[in-house]
Each structure stands twice: as structure tokens, then as C-alpha cells.
Amino acid sequence: MGTFPPWYLRCTEFRRNKLVKRKQWLLLLVLIVAVLLLSGCGVSRQGVDVVNTAPQGxxxxxxxxxxxxxxxxxxxxxxxxxxxxxxxxxxxxxxxxxxxxxxxxxxxxxxxxxxxxxxxxxxxxxxxxxxxxxxxxxxxxxxxxxxxxxxxxxxxxxxxxxxxxxxxxxxxxxxxxxxxxxxxxFWIPNLGFPQYTQGLSWISQLWQAGTSVPPELAQLDRSGYSLLVAYLILPVLLVVTQFVMQ
Known part of the structure; x- marks a missing residue:
């Protein structure tokens, strides 16, 4: 069996490295989605009393x-x-x-x-x-x-x-x-999280400023973008910090 020319080997190596990078970004995306969607299943949207409520599972x-x-x-x-x-x-x-x-x-x-x-x-x-x-x-x-x-x-x-x-x-x-x-x-008015049992619907709701703002944030005179930043800052910082420190 004949040997492959050098240019073919270089192209193959380039495609392999490109595929590895795609897999790395896909892994990061999966981790972010998993943090937003899969962590903490089973808690009601009203929250839980961790001290007095028995855990499930x-x-x-x-x-x-x-x-x-x-x-x-x-x-x-x-x-x-x-x-x-x-x-x-x-x-x-x-x-x-x-x-x-x-x-x-x-x-x-x-x-x-x-x-x-x-x-x-x-x-x-x-x-x-x-x-x-x-x-x-x-x-x-x-x-x-x-x-x-x-x-x-x-x-x-x-x-x-x-x-x-x-x-x-x-x-x-x-x-x-x-x-x-x-x-x-400091500048964050509310450390409360959106209830994850609602999935990611709260993101689209927050973009509709003045129409679909959650009741607990209705008293805040802020744009939809500002509310979105306030809701995303803690989970996003957590994910980014974990990824950078790995």
C-alpha cells in the first residue's frame, strides 16, 4: 500500500484538530445547558423550605x-x-x-x-x-x-x-x-433566582419589558435587558468561573 503525500496528511491533521475544537465547544454548551436545566429537579416554583422540608431522592x-x-x-x-x-x-x-x-x-x-x-x-x-x-x-x-x-x-x-x-x-x-x-x-437589587421548573421561558419573558415581567420584579423600574442581566449574572458567572478555573 502506497504512502500518503505530505499535503494529504497535513489536511487530515487540520480536519482532526478542527473536529476536536468543535467537540470542546459542544461540551461547554452541554455543561451550560445542564447547569441551567438539569440541576435541582423537583423543587416547586414557589421555592422550598430547605430546613424543614424533607428532600426527595x-x-x-x-x-x-x-x-x-x-x-x-x-x-x-x-x-x-x-x-x-x-x-x-x-x-x-x-x-x-x-x-x-x-x-x-x-x-x-x-x-x-x-x-x-x-x-x-x-x-x-x-x-x-x-x-x-x-x-x-x-x-x-x-x-x-x-x-x-x-x-x-x-x-x-x-x-x-x-x-x-x-x-x-x-x-x-x-x-x-x-x-x-x-x-x-451592591448594584444587584435581587439575588433571587428564576424558578427552574419554568424551564428557559423566563428568558423570553424578560425580553418583553413591561408586558411579561414576573410579579416579583414588577416593582423594579428597569428595562427588559437590565432585568435579564440581573437574572443571568449569578449562574453565568458560576459557569464561566468553573470553566476558566479548570
């Missing part, structure tokens, strides 16, 4: 409720010491604590990605050497990983382990969101 019992109660306890501590904007600072401090706890996993992920990045020149040489022979290429790559002491999954496994914790944190924030309607934080 294993997810709420072992993940969402413990995180929500810990956040409520931290807010009580800040409120007793006279901290202004105690709910906002409680959310920030609690999020930092979660990131500190999961930092070893993040560090492992960063080191794994860095090790794989350092091996990229050698991997590219193997790709040029074996061309379309996928079996020999895979065997050579595994030998290279073993010699370098690198686990090819070391950049993915820590993220997979962290995702339930991060989704649980967001679910806890959403679960107690309706109780934050009177809590402000």
Missing part, C-alpha cells in the same frame, strides 16, 4: 440539601457578626470553600493536561510516521504514555468527579433562591 438527600443547609448556616454566621450584604458574601465564601476543597482535583487535571501538551510534538511525529495505520499509532501512543508516566485520561477524570459537586452547588443555590428575593448585593 438521593440527589437532594446527599448532595443538594447538605450544601444548601451549609450555605444557610454560613449566612447566619455572617448575619450575626453584622456583615452587610450577608447573603451575597455567604454565596461567594461558600463557593470559594467548595473550590478550595476540589482544588486537588483541579491541580491533578491541570498537571495531566500540561503533561499531555508536552507530549504533543512526539505524538505528532508518531502520526506522521504511521499515517493511516490506526492500530500501530494507538499502540505507539500508549507506549509513549507509559514511558512518560502519563495517564491519557488524567485531564478528564478530575473534571468528571467535580461535576456532581459543581452541579450540586448550583442546585443548592437555586433551591434557596426564592428566599433571596429581598436580598441585594
Amino acid at each position: 438521593l440527589w437532594q438527600t446527599f448532595v443538594v440539601w447538605p450544601l444548601a443547609k451549609a450555605l444557610i448556616w454560613l449566612d447566619g454566621v455572617l448575619q450575626r457578626i453584622g456583615m452587610p450584604y450577608h447573603w451575597g458574601f455567604a454565596i461567594i465564601v461558600f463557593t470559594l470553600i467548595i473550590k478550595l476543597i476540589t482544588f486537588p482535583l483541579t491541580l491533578t487535571q491541570i498537571r495531566g493536561m500540561q503533561a499531555q501538551k508536552e507530549l504533543q510534538p512526539k505524538i505528532q511525529e508518531l502520526q506522521k510516521k504511521y499515517g493511516k495505520d490506526r492500530e500501530k499509532l494507538s499502540r505507539a501512543q500508549m507506549e509513549l504514555y507509559q514511558e512518560a508516566g502519563v495517564n491519557p485520561l488524567s485531564g478528564c477524570l478530575p473534571l468528571v468527579i467535580q461535576m456532581p459537586i459543581l452541579f450540586g452547588l448550583y442546585s443548592a443555590l437555586v433551591a434557596i433562591g426564592p428566599s433571596l428575593t429581598d436580598a441585594s448585593f
Whole structure:
């Protein structure tokens, strides 16, 4: 079987790298949609009393409720010491604590990605050497990983382990969101979340300023765009922060 010309191999490698980038952006989009839609199922649109209400299912019992109660306890501590904007600072401090706890996993992920990045020149040489022979290429790559002491999954496994914790944190924030309607934080007039049982319909509603504004925001004299920013700022910042820190 003849060898492929260099220009063909370069085009194939370019298409492969382009496909990998598309998969990365698709993964990010899936994570964002999952955070907005899948976290915290089963809570009524009126909110819940996390302290006095029994959780439903294993997810709420072992993940969402413990995180929500810990956040409520931290807010009580800040409120007793006279901290202004105690709910906002409680959310920030609690999020930092979660990131500190999961930092070893993040560090492992960063080191794994860095090790794989350092091996990229050698991997590219193997790709040029074996061309379309996928079996020999895979065997050579595994030998290279073993010699370098690198686990090819070391950049993915820590993220997979962290995702339930991060989704649980967001679910806890959403679960107690309706109780934050009177809590402000600097320029943000309302820390309450839109009820996720309504899906994403609240986004289109907020664009219709003056017609479909939720009752709890009717008293605010703001444009639909400003209301949308106020509702999106916390979940969007949470997702972006998680993505950047990975």
C-alpha cells in the first residue's frame, strides 16, 4: 500500500484538530445547558423550605440539601457578626470553600493536561510516521504514555468527579433562591433566582419589558435587558468561573 503525500496528511491533521475544537465547544454548551436545566429537579416554583422540608431522592438527600443547609448556616454566621450584604458574601465564601476543597482535583487535571501538551510534538511525529495505520499509532501512543508516566485520561477524570459537586452547588443555590428575593448585593437589587421548573421561558419573558415581567420584579423600574442581566449574572458567572478555573 502506497504512502500518503505530505499535503494529504497535513489536511487530515487540520480536519482532526478542527473536529476536536468543535467537540470542546459542544461540551461547554452541554455543561451550560445542564447547569441551567438539569440541576435541582423537583423543587416547586414557589421555592422550598430547605430546613424543614424533607428532600426527595438521593440527589437532594446527599448532595443538594447538605450544601444548601451549609450555605444557610454560613449566612447566619455572617448575619450575626453584622456583615452587610450577608447573603451575597455567604454565596461567594461558600463557593470559594467548595473550590478550595476540589482544588486537588483541579491541580491533578491541570498537571495531566500540561503533561499531555508536552507530549504533543512526539505524538505528532508518531502520526506522521504511521499515517493511516490506526492500530500501530494507538499502540505507539500508549507506549509513549507509559514511558512518560502519563495517564491519557488524567485531564478528564478530575473534571468528571467535580461535576456532581459543581452541579450540586448550583442546585443548592437555586433551591434557596426564592428566599433571596429581598436580598441585594451592591448594584444587584435581587439575588433571587428564576424558578427552574419554568424551564428557559423566563428568558423570553424578560425580553418583553413591561408586558411579561414576573410579579416579583414588577416593582423594579428597569428595562427588559437590565432585568435579564440581573437574572443571568449569578449562574453565568458560576459557569464561566468553573470553566476558566479548570
